[in-house]
Amino acid sequence: MTAITKRPLSSRDWFGKTMAGLVLGFFLALGLAGLLRVLVNGGLPFFSARGQLSMWLMAPVWGVILSFCFLFRSSLRAWGWLFLANLPIWCLTALLGGLRL
């Protein structure tokens, strides 16, 4: 018989997970907004409708990550996975020339 060795989830780690969700969730939202800007908005003024829409995108992305970051097994995993999720988005945005630099 194999016993279930996984430690059950609890809200004990809430601070680390919340911080990961707040900080890396924000960067993920920002990165996605930047990706959207470079894909649909190339060169239009900042406050154009498309620019505004990419800003609005940040609220649902940030909110969803903040709500579900508690599902990570530990705060270390939360930081790790969210960091990994940020990588391709920011790299793609940079490759497409969306970064200010």
Next chain:
Amino acid sequence: MKLPTDILKMYKEIHGWVGIISGLALFIAFYAGAITMFEGPLQQWASPPTRLAPAPSLEQTPDLVAKVLAAHPEAAANYTVNLVIDPTHPARVSWVVAEDAEEAEHGGGTIHYASLTPGGELQVETRGPSPVAQFIDDLHRQVGLPLDHEIAMPVMGAVALLYVVAMVSGLIVLLPSLVKDLFILRTGRNVKRMWLDAHNVVGLFSLPFHIIMALTAVIFAFHDQFYMAQGIAFDKSGGPVRAAMGPAPAQGAAPSALSPLDLLAQIRTQVPEFQPFQLAYAHLPNGRAVVRVSSGDPDYNIRTPLYGLVTADPVTGKVMSVDYMPGRQDGWSASVTSFFALHYGSFGGTPVRWAYFLLGLAGAFLFYSGNLLWVESRRRRERKGGAVEQTRATRILAALTVGVPVGCVAGIAVTVAAARWLGDGATLGMHSLIYHALFLACTAWALWRGAARAGWELPLVACLAMLTIPLAGLTAGGNWEQPPSLMLIDLVGLCLAAMLAIVSQAARRRWRTGPRDSVWGTGASLSAG
């Protein structure tokens, strides 16, 4: 739907904590927000008759504008010509003098109203329509915090994020028993069960409304920071530049603007379906003069997508932008506009306003009931732990759960009624003082008397406070010319007063007969504990 028990348990704890932290602030935001649905009628109800001479006709308006600009050159940067004159827009020409740009952007500053006397003299007044609607709007936007905009906004944003988490976690907790519990309201001996059923059913059925409110509230709080971060990360032109439309005009004597009638004629030939309401003359950051022509009433709202807007050149009358004009927007602009409209309920007319009013009140109930349930489950846990008396923290929280919402309801009622007695001497500061005096008094009373006793005493106070609205309607400002439809405000005040009286009765019964260890029973007032 089945979910692992550890996830459920975790989200139940999260739901409780984020709810208890943000619940009271959200109650204020939702109650005040529900009232802002009728900001227009409320402002009309509260506004004294104007002291201004009757507004000059549109033909005479260029004369008025010239006299205003000669006597008050600071108005040239930013002034408004009202095409429709009514009690909340008594002046043909008005302008705002603000301390700084930040204040001006968020609706602060002193409004000046101008008219022409029958002899053709310029008349300028700073006393105008009642500021009480603006006060309630501020209360709504700053979740009741009487702080500077820059300090209140991040707090409001934090509350909005907690609200998002509370919503998602609440939904997760509800999922497993969703089908079983949905249409059941168990009104048996177990009072807590009834409150929980009510909390669940209200929360679930207004979920789309809450998703909209939570996400838009996050944006309203943090849009400056979001734009700034985007500017730092992505913008190659070096930061946000608002609405840059074409090059700045050559230096030299500014060519004179078209008269309002000529401008309207120009606009009509270019966008015939547009119904102008107001002309706002302004300058873009690059110094170029523009006139923003709006349809509908911008005063009751915060931002342009609530009413139609056409930007035109004041000199030639040529339309420069229809980005905010309903029916002429492209898909991107229309999408962004829809977010604003969904928050403000500015679509579908009066039925949607009433629906949003009721949904807002339901939201306030959701947060109030959430707090009650938290207090009740603390009681159970503590009793299991062997405690006979409630802990101090639970008693304080129970008292705040009664004092803050009732204080908010009573404070708003009295400050609205006071508008009729104060007349045109009313200022934002006075309304704020009246509201906060009542709010703090109710909260202090609840802390002193304990939740159980304050639980029926304070609703009685709020009931009397609510009655001051019809009383003010009957006794003060009898000579004010007002359409009979505004009687609806007095009527809603009466209905809410009756509801508060019923609440008070029920809470009193509970106080007499409730269990001794309950915060709602006789044994648990703070003074006795």
